[in-house]
Amino acid sequence: MTTTIYHNPRCSNSRGALELIREAGIEPAIIDYLAHPPTKEELRGLIGRAGLAVRDAVRTKEPVYAELGLDSATDEVLLDAMVAHPALINRPFVVTQHGVRLCRPPGLVREILP
Template sequence: MKATIWHNPRCSKSRQALAILEETPGVAVTVLEYLKTPPTRAEIAAVLAQAGARPSQAVRKGEAVAREIGLDTGDDATVLDAMAQHPILIERPVVITDKGAVIARPPEKARALL
């Protein structure tokens, strides 16, 4: 099975989710450090749709940039635009497999896709 994780190595939850993936036999893990290689707006929208999550449910509202830009989290199109422009706003970690996608908070949620 293939799994992709949108990963921030500075985040403990992201590191925990990555460890779960790497410790699972038969899982080939692709790590996307999304702050270095940000997904496009379309990729973000597609993965959130797979996860059954609205952009407003997957945005890091507490990030300083959210306050700086006056982010309106009630407008999904605005949130997607902001996530694409400021990937730090994407809630992490995101795990994607052929079974779907999940925002792995808590990290154990990644197991549902394995």
């Protein structure tokens, strides 16, 4: 299985997780999720496999969060918003054969590296 990181190169957590993956001798598949956002079902799967609630995967400090009035939104509305506005997706998600983690802080990636 390929290791995959949903990456934003401008994010220090994302860069840190990528560095730790590479230090482990792995060259992951890198998905620029801002340019190529996951589908709603892919996102639901990542969040579920990481053991998170949908709200845990949302960046609430993004301006679009307030603009869309997402404070009391349902999971379905949040997922739709994250797909339509991928900047709302918390990062980085990393997928390996050992599981999925939202790597905030980046060191959490070690839990799923071989």
